[in-house]
Amino acid sequence: MLQLNSLSFTANADGKDAEIIRDLTLTLHDNQFIVITGPNGGGKSTLAKLIAGIEKPTAGQILFDGVDITDMSITERARLGIGFAFQQPVRFKGLTVFDLLRIAAGKTLSLSDACNYLAEVGLCAKDYIHREVNASLSGGELKRIEIATVLARNVRLALFDEPEAGIDLWSFQNLIRIFENMQKTDRNRTIIVISHQERILNIADEIIVLADGRITKQGTREQILPDIIGTNYAQNPCQKMV
């Protein structure tokens, strides 16, 4: 479903070139739940952005269902079925939660369907559906709405960049249930989640450890998790609260 061939990405910061992704080759299959972990600054978010088209690779090739999407725009990739939930969701003055869900659905969206997406992310639809996606929403609320926009799109490949950041422990279980439901409802769907959380790693079919722009480990959960458990790459949800 997704193939990355010798992908590289160099960013220019303060006049210096920094290589964020280094000659990375990776093949991902249909109906997989993949978790990418690794140290901060290892290139995880950049890799997700390269797949969604938000960043353009400096070298290499991206194939999606066999089609070369390397030069395709964000919009074209979205229309092929790639979805992206941002680590830090954007606020919009004036656009309501319903507007965003309607845009995401790409068609006329009934109020009741929109409400279902909100209920799925644990928000009371009545309270949120007509609210503006502006600074009056908390980080946690925004994050859940961000996830709802991906649910509303019914994508083939869903990318979630640290979906758990900013949401409370209560909704952690909810989040995992969302991922499980997404996979149940479409057997062809692949989900890529960037996360350090042990609970999310625990439901992965495949785990990839990315460090310094390279894949340092890749394999099934059974193969990889024992090696990284207890490290910063696989944190217990309570760890950050200590």
Next chain:
Amino acid sequence: MKQIDAVQKRLLQEVADLHEIPEGAYNLRANGESVGRNTTANIDIQTKTEGSGIDIRIKPGTKKESVHIPVVLSESGLKETVYNDFFIGEDSDVLIVAGCGIDNCGTQDSQHDGIHRFYVGRNAKVRYVEKHYGSGDGSGKRILNPVTEVYMEEGASMEMEMVQIKGVDSTRRTTLAELKQDAKLVVRERLMTHGQQTAESVYKVSLNETGSSADVVSRSVARDVSFQKFDACIVGNAACTGHTECDSIIMDSGRILAVPSLEANSIDAQLVHEAAIGKIAGEQLVKLMTLGLTEAEAEEQIISGFLK
């Protein structure tokens, strides 16, 4: 009612959402003359005996009634100044819809300057909606210079929604308000300018007595090489609360000058102003593009939401 043509009908839809003759009281003015009027038991409309314009008198205690007074101009080169005075009785609760649409396909400038004066009685509640719209591809300009004066008695409240989204080449809008005890004024202005249009919006709101309050918020978008000036002054002369906010998006080579100002003449006046101008954030475009919109579609959604 006299016949109105298709262009005038379209203008009416734009400025007053009118597809048919409105219910309740109305006065319809087309190309400089009154072409239709209806009064009700509680709302009277009279042509001024001196000068151009009408007096609208709303009886005390009138509830849930509306007055529509749209103006349409479809003749090139027409210039008019009209005085409309509203006398709103105590304890009434009414909706007033005004608005002006100009279609100018000719080479001469068309101009409508409407001067609206509102005398809002004690504890009366008014919602006022005013839309301005221009169309036509002639080289003649479409010019609107509205002046709105509001005099509010004790406990009166007024909510004003002023919208100008399209087609007006030049506008200078002036709004003056004076508020007595516990009176409350809320203004929501939405403005978009294109091409070489210029729009100036000036407010002076005087909070003269204890408990009076005003909230003046403008959201605007300046595109192409258009220019806007937002000049809002709230004067606190007593224990009062005032807030003014100008929130703008600039695109292309659009320019905006925001001049919010506050004048406190009483130690108990609480006044706040905010102004923010900027282009559409790149990350907002990216987010909507990941939902499948093109960049142009994303821009359109962001702007229509902002000006909603």
